[in-house]
Amino acid sequence: MTSDRRGLTALHLLLVWAAMAVTVPALGFTLLASAWGGGFAGTVPVLVLGVPVTVGLLSVTGIPVRGVVPLCDTASRRFGWAVAVFVLGTLGVLAGLAAYGSDVDLGSAGAGFALSGVPYAAAAALFVPSRWVRLGALAAPAAAVAYGGFVGPAQSRERQREAEIARYREHAELLYVAAAPAGMELTRTEAGPGYFRVEYRPEGRNSMGYVDINLRTALTPAAQCPEPVSKGDSCTVDAHGGMRMVRTFPGGRTVTLTRRLPGAEAEASSQTLDEPGLRRLLDTLHPLSDPELRELMREKKIDRRN
Numbered sequence: 001m002t003s004d005r006r007g008l009t010a011l012h013l014l015l016v017w018a019a020m021a022v023t024v025p026a027l028g029f030t031l032l033a034s035a036w037g038g039g040f041a042g043t044v045p046v047l048v049l050g051v052p053v054t055v056g057l058l059s060v061t062g063i064p065v066r067g068v069v070p071l072c073d074t075a076s077r078r079f080g081w082a083v084a085v086f087v088l089g090t091l092g093v094l095a096g097l098a099a100y101g102s103d104v105d106l107g108s109a110g111a112g113f114a115l116s117g118v119p120y121a122a123a124a125a126l127f128v129p130s131r132w133v134r135l136g137a138l139a140a141p142a143a144a145v146a147y148g149g150f151v152g153p154a155q156s157r158e159r160q161r162e163a164e165i166a167r168y169r170e171h172a173e174l175l176y177v178a179a180a181p182a183g184m185e186l187t188r189t190e191a192g193p194g195y196f197r198v199e200y201r202p203e204g205r206n207s208m209g210y211v212d213i214n215l216r217t218a219l220t221p222a223a224q225c226p227e228p229v230s231k232g233d234s235c236t237v238d239a240h241g242g243m244r245m246v247r248t249f250p251g252g253r254t255v256t257l258t259r260r261l262p263g264a265e266a267e268a269s270s271q272t273l274d275e276p277g278l279r280r281l282l283d284t285l286h287p288l289s290d291p292e293l294r295e296l297m298r299e300k301k302i303d304r305r306n
Contacts, residue, residue, distance in 0.1 A: 008065050009128055015061040016085070016124045021117030023054050024093060028116075051086075058082035058120070069127050085123045092119025165293055167304065171196070173263035174215045175288035178281050181211060181273055189296060192305035209272030211281065218265040223258045244275070257282060 027050045034043045059082040062072035071081035093116055125133050168175065174196040180186050187201045200211040223243035225235035232248040243258040256269040257278045266285060268278045288296075296302040 012065040013121045017117040017121040020120040024116045055082045088123035089120030179284040189302045211270040214267045
């Protein structure tokens, strides 16, 4: 291909891209407005008028390459070429809309307008009698498929995860976890308005026992024992504002320790773990890090309640 032919081909593809980048979004918005106001019947006049105008405009863009593209050498053949380019390009646009509907990021509104003309330019390039131009035309949809099928969805999932992490971080002062007691594992967490709950259960399926840690916004100046304390129960508050409560019941007892944290109050309770064990558990409390939060999300061990 000579330099003159390369220049004409580049101008031709640029004209196709520019014409469609302007016409196709305008036609799409008109169709949408017509369907909104009159349903399917309202879109018929737009299609009857808009499609021939668009095909006619495409036909005009083929004039500069009458001596380069065989299908553009006469008016009738140019019209058939324009129809083929319109059909192929529209299929590409519809695929892009499907990807956008699947939350694949296509950039800003301006980028969307620019991209709307690319499928038509790629379709027009398929009719240029040059192996390299046609290979470039095939590379464009291949790259689009790779992005829409793999890269774009992965980026979309990552954005969703980041948005979910940001929602959890709205009450970061409550997001604390502790090292699991010996023989136990963290099985579930729950974040709600004003609280964060962490549950630990034995690792064996048939084992009994539990430890729960409830973190809530510290509303009172200091923990206070309930009045009156039930018979057989005990409750004390230490000099640091921590509270120890033991409730007895037939066959056992529940130990609850409450400790003040910066901006929050942690309450650990268990019927199987003794008081020293609960104190060691509270000693390991630390703010939930992003890697730990991501792991909880990946293992589906965290729920969010509005």
